[in-house]
Every structure is written in structure tokens, then in C-alpha cells.
Amino acid sequence: MFEAYLAILKRDLILAVRRRSDVFTTLFFFVIVVSLFPLGIGPELKTLRLIAPGVVWVAALLASMLALERLFAVDYADGTLEQMLLAPQPLSVLVLGKVTAHWLITGLPLVLMAPLLGLQYDLSIEALKVLLISLLLGTPALSLIGAIGAALTLGLRGGGVLVSLLVLPLCIPVLIFGAGAVEASVSGLGEVGHLYMLGAIVLLALLLAPLATSAALRVSAE
Amino acid sequence: MLQVVDLECVRGDRRLFSELSFELLPGELLHLYGHNGSGKTTLMRAICGLIQPTAGEVLWNGESSRKLAEDFTQEVIYVGHKNGIKDDLSGIENLRISCALDGCPISEQQAWDALEEIGLRGQEDLPTQVLSQGQKRRVGLSRLLVHKARLWILDEPFTALDKAAVGFLQSVIRRHIDQGGMVILTTHQEVTLTEGQVKRLQLGWKEEGHV
Amino acid sequence: MNSRLINWFKFSSPASFYPLAGKMVPVFTLIAVMLIGVGLYMSFFVAPTDYKQGEGYRIIFVHVPAAWLSMFIYLVMAFWAALGLVFNTRLSGMMASSLAPTGAMFTFIALWTGAFWGKPMWGTWWVWDARLTSELILLFLYLGFIALQGAIDDSRRSDRAGALLILVGVVNIPIIHYSVKWWNTLHQGASVSVTQGSSMSSIMLWTMLIMALGFWAYAIAVALSRVRSIILERERDTTWVSELAEVRR
Numbered sequence: 001m002f003e004a005y006l007a008i009l010k011r012d013l014i015l016a017v018r019r020r021s022d023v024f025t026t027l028f029f030f031v032i033v034v035s036l037f038p039l040g041i042g043p044e045l046k047t048l049r050l051i052a053p054g055v056v057w058v059a060a061l062l063a064s065m066l067a068l069e070r071l072f073a074v075d076y077a078d079g080t081l082e083q084m085l086l087a088p089q090p091l092s093v094l095v096l097g098k099v100t101a102h103w104l105i106t107g108l109p110l111v112l113m114a115p116l117l118g119l120q121y122d123l124s125i126e127a128l129k130v131l132l133i134s135l136l137l138g139t140p141a142l143s144l145i146g147a148i149g150a151a152l153t154l155g156l157r158g159g160g161v162l163v164s165l166l167v168l169p170l171c172i173p174v175l176i177f178g179a180g181a182v183e184a185s186v187s188g189l190g191e192v193g194h195l196y197m198l199g200a201i202v203l204l205a206l207l208l209a210p211l212a213t214s215a216a217l218r219v220s221a222e
Numbered sequence: 223m224l225q226v227v228d229l230e231c232v233r234g235d236r237r238l239f240s241e242l243s244f245e246l247l248p249g250e251l252l253h254l255y256g257h258n259g260s261g262k263t264t265l266m267r268a269i270c271g272l273i274q275p276t277a278g279e280v281l282w283n284g285e286s287s288r289k290l291a292e293d294f295t296q297e298v299i300y301v302g303h304k305n306g307i308k309d310d311l312s313g314i315e316n317l318r319i320s321c322a323l324d325g326c327p328i329s330e331q332q333a334w335d336a337l338e339e340i341g342l343r344g345q346e347d348l349p350t351q352v353l354s355q356g357q358k359r360r361v362g363l364s365r366l367l368v369h370k371a372r373l374w375i376l377d378e379p380f381t382a383l384d385k386a387a388v389g390f391l392q393s394v395i396r397r398h399i400d401q402g403g404m405v406i407l408t409t410h411q412e413v414t415l416t417e418g419q420v421k422r423l424q425l426g427w428k429e430e431g432h433v
Numbered sequence: 434m435n436s437r438l439i440n441w442f443k444f445s446s447p448a449s450f451y452p453l454a455g456k457m458v459p460v461f462t463l464i465a466v467m468l469i470g471v472g473l474y475m476s477f478f479v480a481p482t483d484y485k486q487g488e489g490y491r492i493i494f495v496h497v498p499a500a501w502l503s504m505f506i507y508l509v510m511a512f513w514a515a516l517g518l519v520f521n522t523r524l525s526g527m528m529a530s531s532l533a534p535t536g537a538m539f540t541f542i543a544l545w546t547g548a549f550w551g552k553p554m555w556g557t558w559w560v561w562d563a564r565l566t567s568e569l570i571l572l573f574l575y576l577g578f579i580a581l582q583g584a585i586d587d588s589r590r591s592d593r594a595g596a597l598l599i600l601v602g603v604v605n606i607p608i609i610h611y612s613v614k615w616w617n618t619l620h621q622g623a624s625v626s627v628t629q630g631s632s633m634s635s636i637m638l639w640t641m642l643i644m645a646l647g648f649w650a651y652a653i654a655v656a657l658s659r660v661r662s663i664i665l666e667r668e669r670d671t672t673w674v675s676e677l678a679e680v681r682r
Contacts, residue, residue: 148597148601152581152594152597152598153581153584156584156585157584158584159584162580162581162584165573165576165577165580166577166580166581166598168573169570169573169574169577169609170601170602170605170609172570172609172612172613173605173608173609173612176612176613176615176616177612180615180616197612197615201608204608208604212597212600212601215518215597216594216597219590219593219594219597220590220594222587222589222590
């Protein structure tokens with residue numbers, strides 16, 4: 001079972017390395033969106049510092065939506081998804097392998113880039129640290145929840161827009177606690193509570209999302 | 223032994239077949255006939271579990287295939303219209319990954335041997351996107367050589383293959399049957415096998431299946 | 434709920450449910466008209482004027498029942514969704530999709546009347562109050578469900594995919610609600626709350642209950658007539674549909 005998890009993980013990572021453009025589009029989108037806000041709002045540092053956590057988090061949310069559509073679509077098109085559905089392995093384990101790879105490819109780069117973008121907004125070192133931790137905890141949950149939407153919309157016309165419509169409302173708690181942690185740290189309230197909640201959400205998503213995703217894949221691949 | 227009991231499948235608004243029953247014993251090949259759209263592919267996908275039939279069930283050694291779940295799927299290999307290979311991976315990588323997924327990991331040497339046997343010598347470690355349609359098909363079919371599944375479900379396996387490859391695949395199928403395996407097959411080509419091993423099922427004819 | 438459940442199982446085939454629903458629609462329509470009529474009369478003429486909020490508060494007799502119904506309908510949809518996934522009954526999926534537009538409508542009414550109420554009370558159309566925000570997200574969930582079902586052509590897939598989405602949503606709703614609540618208490622900008630608290634007299638409560646029951650009967654009537662259309666559409670090729678009097682005409 002664990003071998004199958006590793007096989008899928010390794011396969012998707014190799015594929016990503018051979019087709020690097022996918023990784024960079026997401027990251028580039030994230031960077032651009034975050035950098036656009038000061039242009040729209042004005043360069044005053046006090047305002048920017050105030051909105052920084054929300055901006056970075058919303059941008060991360062949107063960027064992770066961007067990559068979702070392709071999560072299962074390629075496998076569906078070339079028939080490897082059928083093999084996964086018929087493999088004598090629990091499908092949720094394979095799904096977890098795919099989601100892990102997806103997070104490593106699209107989520108982790110965002111997390112690592114975020115502190116750099118936070119500097120543009122004049123966040124303190126302490127706040128940057130919390131931003132990093134909150135994204136590190138939160139983005140896996142985004143990938144997990146997003147996988148459900150990607151599986152439900154597999155092969156549908158306009159699936160890319162639809163997936164955002166389905167997934168974004170479900171991601172609101174992650175956004176609230178993620179951005180809230182940074183804000184709480186900036187305002188001196190302490191970020192621990194938020195981070196615990198974020199951790200709890202990730203655990204819950206880790207438990208339930210692969211099951212829901214595999215059920216959705218079985219429905220969609222018929 | 224595979225038994226199909228009163229199977230019914232509906233696609234969209236159309237009932238493709240209903241009350242379809244047959245059984246397949248070890249050492250038998252079932253050849254599905256029927257015009258385009260008569261439900262051959264749907265039947266195959268329903269048997270291997272990709273489609274949930276609207277009625278009826280599939281039994282494997284007397285037990286429901288849905289209940290057996292992974293104990294059933296490890297006995298089955300399905301080769302559909304799509305090759306199930308990744309364009310960016312080489313033949314070797316594709317074969318080894320699909321075997322790992324199927325729960326029977328193979329060594330790199332075994333993968334090389336299998337691909338050489340199926341006639342891809344010299345192309346084993348090229349990304350499959352540079353291969354021709356027929357060569358890609360061969361990569362997809364190479365699973366049959368290393369797999370221990372007893373039931374093969376092959377949907378048009380001969381498409382895009384050249385004469386030599388068709389002959390080779392037929393011999394592989396024959397060997398599998400002789401060793402007590404089971405095969406369900408659709409093809410527009412005649413398969414040369416010993417009479418008595420082959421069952422025929424006509425679909426889309428009087429809306430009911432006949433063996 | 435329980436007695437209804439048994440009925441549904443007996444009538445879980447569309448062919449036998451269709452005429453039953455046809456008989457139930459007028460009954461529930463009548464109940465809805467009567468209850469809503471009585472409820473509206475009570476809310477306008479019987480319920481006393483609130484000493485703090487004046488006449489404008491009367492909109493809560495629509496607002497609160499609509500908000501209740503918006504949540505209740507989602508739960509009922511989740512119930513049908515679970516039933517459909519477990520027992521693979523065709524009718525369950527049809528019930529869930531026939532309820533969705535009504536649920537979305539009540540959510541929208543709740544938001545809209547909330548805004549109308551908020552303007553004179555708080556001086557603004559919209560506050561990011563925890564309940565309003567949760568209600569807004571509920572509307573998104575309804576719209577997502579409707580959009581997903583609209584995008585899928587195959588009816589079996591759309592039923593099952595929709596059912597999964599609703600169940601995922603139901604697990605998520607408490608989390609969303611509490612996160613929004615927490616978020617709201619942290620941002621103590623507008624310190625207003627929608628709660629009426631103890632100031633509510635029993636006549637007000639009764640009026641709200643009657644209105645809620647009236648809305649509930651309306652929802653059932655509308656959902657049933659909608660499910661009848663869905664049944665006809667999906668089963669149009671079957672013999673029992675072609676033998677129906679209204680089809681032959």
C-alpha cells in the first residue's frame with residue numbers, strides 16, 4: 001500500500017520535473033497577484049502592513065485553484081486514471097499520493113515564496129515567521145479540499161471555473177484561520193490558537209478528503 | 223470463474239442491455255460482438271468495476287466482485303481504448319509504475335525483458351511521446367507479459383498494431399488461455415484459437431445477450 | 434420525519450411516486466397559503482409594535498423563518514444525498530436537486546430581508562456579522578451545487594456528484610460557521626448582533642413559527658411539483674410515462 005503511495009508520488013514528481021512550466025505558472029500567478037495589490041491600493045506602508053496577511057492568503061488560495069483543474073484531468077485523458085481505479089490498492093491512498101505530489105509541486109513553492117512577498121508589505125520578521133507556518137499548515141488543506149472539487153468536475157465543460165466555485169466556499173475556514181494567525185501575531189494577540197485550529201482542519205481534511213475524492217473519482221470516471 | 227448475472231446498463235437515456243447473463247470458466251475466451259454503440263465497452267467496464275451497473279451483478283468465484291473489491295481487482299487487467307501510459311515517461315518507467323500500482327513490482331531487468339519481448343527493442347528508455355501509435359499500444363500491452371492477473375479484459379487490443387505484433391499478441395492470449403486464464407475481448411479481427419475455448423456473445427441484437 | 438421516511442421507501446420508484454406527489458402538491462399548497470396568510474395577518478396586525486425598533490422590525494417575520502428554512506433545506510438535501518448514495522435509489526437524487534433552487538431562494542430572501550432590516554436598524558445594508566456571513570457562504574454552497582448539476586449531462590452522474598458535494602458541504606458547515614463566528618468576534622468593528630434575545634414576546638414567536646411552517650409547506654409543494662417534472666423528463670422513454678393521461682393529451 002505504501003509502495004503504491006510512493007510510486008504515484010514519485011511518478012508525479014518526475015512528470016513535474018520533466019514539465020516544469022506547470023510549476024512556474026502557479027508560482028508566477030501568486031507573485032503577480034500579491035504584487036498587484038499595492039498598485040491598486042497605494043504604497044502607504046501602514047495600509048499595506050494591515051492588509052498583507054489577507055492579500056497573501058487570498059492570493060495563495062486563488063493560485064492553488066489555478067493548478068487544481070489539471071490534478072486529475074491529465075491522468076483521465078491518457079487512461080492512467082482508469083488503471084488507478086482498477087489497481088488493487090485503496091484508491092484513497094493513491095489519491096493521497098497524488099495530492100502530496102500536487103502540494104509539493106504547487107503548494108510548497110508558494111509557502112517558500114511568501115516571506116519574500118511579505119517583505120514587500122513591510123511585515124516584521126515575527127509576522128513573516130507566522131505567515132510561513134500558517135501557509136505551511138494551510139496549503140495542504142487547500143490541496144486536499146481542492147482535490148474533491150477537481151474530482152467532481154473531472155471532464156466537464158468549463159471545469160476550471162466550476163472547480164473554483166465549488167471549492168472556494170469550502171476553503172473559507174482555512175483562509176480565516178490562516179490570515180487570522182498572522183493578523184493576531186501582528187496585533188499581539190498571539191497566533192497559537194489560530195494555528196491549532198488550522199492544524200485541526202488539516203488533520204480532518206487528511207482524514208476525510210481522500211475518501212470523498214476517491215468516491216467522486218469513481219462517479220466521474222464512469 | 224466469472225459469472226455475470228442479469229446485468230443491466232444504461233448510458234444517458236439508452237438502455238444498452240438488460241438481463242445479460244453468462245459465465246466464463248478458466249481456460250475460456252469470450253469474444254464480444256456487436257455493432258458500434260451496442261455496449262461492448264460498457265459491458266467490459268461494468269465487469270471490471272469502472273461502471274456501476276443499474277441492475278445485476280458480477281460474481282467472481284461465487285462472490286460479488288464489489289464486495290471482494292481489491293481481491294477482485296488484483297485478478298483483473300483491463301486494457302481500454304486509452305493506453306494508460308504517460309507521454310513524458312519512458313516505456314520502462316511506465317511499465318514499472320503500472321506494475322507497482324498493480325501490487326506486483328518488477329525489477330528494471332524484468333521491464334527491459336518484457337519490452338524487448340513485445341518488440342520495442344531499442345526504444346525502451348525513450349519518452350513514449352516520440353513513439354508511434356502502434357509502439358505506444360505495445361507499451362500499454364506490455365503489462366500483460368509481466369502480470370499475474372487471471373482475467374484479461376481487452377477492448378480492441380489489436381488497434382494500431384502491425385501484423386507481427388497482432389500475431390505476437392494472439393500467441394500471448396493463447397498462452398494465457400492454455401494456462402487456465404480467462405480473456406474477454408472485443409476486436410474486429412478474427413482471433414485464431416482452438417475451437418471450444420472461444421465463447422461468443424452478440425450484443426445489440428434483439429436487445430439481449432446470447433452466448 | 435420518520436413517518437415520511439417509510440412512505441418514501443414504499444414509493445421510492447419514480448413510477449409510483451409520481452401520482453402520489455401529484456396528490457400531495459395541492460394539499461401542501463393549500464396548507465402553505467393558509468399558514469402564510471394567517472402568519473402575515475398576525476405579523477402585520479396582531480404582533481405588537483416593538484418599543485425599540487418601531488414597525489420596521491416586522492420584516493423579521495419573513496427573515497427569520499426564511500433563514501431557518503435555508504438551513505433546514507440544506508440538511509434535508511444532505512439526508513436525501515446520503516440515502517441516494519447508500520441505497521442507490523434514483524428518487525433521492527431527484528429530490529435533492531428539486532430542493533436546491535428553493536433552498537437557494539430562501540437563502541437569498543434571508544439575506545435580502547436582512548439587508549432591508551439592517552438599513553434602518555444599523556444604518557447600513559450589510560454588516561459582516563457572523564450570521565450574515567455564514568448565510569452568504571450557504572448561498573455559495575447552494576449555487577455551487579446547482580452549477581455542478583447543471584454542468585453534468587448524465588443524470589446518474591449529476592445525482593451522485595451532487596450528493597457528494599452536499600455531504601462534503603454538510604461536514605464543512607459547522608466548521609465554516611464557527612470559524613466565521615470566531616473571525617467576527619476578533620474583528621469587533623460593528624458591535625451589533627442579530628439576536629433578539631429575551632425581548633421577544635410569545636406572540637412574535639408564534640407568528641414566526643406559523644410563518645416557518647407555511648414556508649415549509651411551500652417548500653414541499655414546490656419541490657414536489659419540481660420533482661414531478663424531473664421524473665417526467667428522465668423517464669420520458671418508459672411506458673408508464675407514455676400511458677399517463679396528461680402526457681397522452
